[in-house]
Amino acid sequence: MTIQSGILNSKPTEVPERRPVRWSRFWYAATTLALAANVILFLNIRRLNDSVDRQKDATSAQIAKLSDEIARSDAASSQRLESVAREAHDSALTAEEQAKLDVRNASARLAVKIARETQAQQEAQQQAQQHVAGQLDELKQATSTTNSKLDQISGDVSGVKGDIKNAQSVLDQHGFELKRVTGDLGVMSGLIATNGSELAQLREMGDRNYLEFDLKKSGVAQKIGGIQLQLAKADPKRNQFTLSVVANDKRVEKRDRTINEPVQLYVSGNRQPYEIVVNNVKKDEVTGYLAIPKVTMARR
Numbered sequence: 292m293t294i295q296s297g298i299l300n301s302k303p304t305e306v307p308e309r310r311p312v313r314w315s316r317f318w319y320a321a322t323t324l325a326l327a328a329n330v331i332l333f334l335n336i337r338r339l340n341d342s343v344d345r346q347k348d349a350t351s352a353q354i355a356k357l358s359d360e361i362a363r364s365d366a367a368s369s370q371r372l373e374s375v376a377r378e379a380h381d382s383a384l385t386a387e388e389q390a391k392l393d394v395r396n397a398s399a400r401l402a403v404k405i406a407r408e409t410q411a412q413q414e415a416q417q418q419a420q421q422h423v424a425g426q427l428d429e430l431k432q433a434t435s436t437t438n439s440k441l442d443q444i445s446g447d448v449s450g451v452k453g454d455i456k457n458a459q460s461v462l463d464q465h466g467f468e469l470k471r472v473t474g475d476l477g478v479m480s481g482l483i484a485t486n487g488s489e490l491a492q493l494r495e496m497g498d499r500n501y502l503e504f505d506l507k508k509s510g511v512a513q514k515i516g517g518i519q520l521q522l523a524k525a526d527p528k529r530n531q532f533t534l535s536v537v538a539n540d541k542r543v544e545k546r547d548r549t550i551n552e553p554v555q556l557y558v559s560g561n562r563q564p565y566e567i568v569v570n571n572v573k574k575d576e577v578t579g580y581l582a583i584p585k586v587t588m589a590r591r
Contacts, residue, residue: 469482469483469484469489469492469493470482470483471483472551473553474552474553474554474555474564474566475545475552475555476556476564478555480553480566481498481499481553481566481582482496482498483568484501484568484570484580486570490503497585499582499583499585500516500582500585501580501582501583502515502516502581502583503580503581504520504578504580504581505576505577505578506520506534506576506578507522507575508522508524508525508575508576509521509522512537516565516581516583517558517583518537518538518556518558519536520535520536520567520581521534521535521536522534522535522577523535525573525574525577526572527572527573527574529549531548532547532548532569532572533546533547534567538556539558539559543556548569550569550570550571550572551568552568553567553568554566554568554569555567561584562584562586563586564584565582565584566582568580568582
């Protein structure tokens, strides 16, 4: 390297004229400073070049190291990718096997459920068949019992018809004018007796049981033929009366009834109504009879 070539290689100049000593000293000092500056600059350039060379070497080493790390990273990444692929493949196989196992288990559970439901339906069907068979047996027994009762009722009706014929013949022989009227419940009554003689003829006919009574107005009911009668009011002028009747644990009041009017009420176990007939009304007293059917048939 040429330092201050302009200064070192310059041609010798002509010897100037002699200058004063002060300017020579200044010139030498300036020259010395210029040489020192050039030396310092040269040293700095040398140091800069050495630093640049070291930096290049360090950079090259770092690049080489980075290349090795990248290569190793690529190898590790490849290994990880292979491992992940193998794991994914194994997981897919495991999931497929698990799915097949789940399908088999679900099929087995469904088969068991269907078998249980089928068995339950068969048992329910058998129970229903047994129930229907039992109902059929009960129906057959009920039909047989009903037929027996119908035969019995037919016999009773035939007997009643015979009794009616006999009664009619008795009535024809004695010339009594017994009659039928509609009771207070709107039901056609049996034959009505208006006095003791006619009541005796009714007993002779045997159509019903007849129980006579003599009720006085009091706070106590009188029991007659399974029912209780209590006189509440008697009006001789109008031949009217009011009775309180207790039957089947129920109290019924028959208001302002007249003599020889059938006062009717139904009692359990009888298809035909009981009939209360008052023949005579006095002050605080009535007399008459209670007609009870002999044939007991339950009402429909």
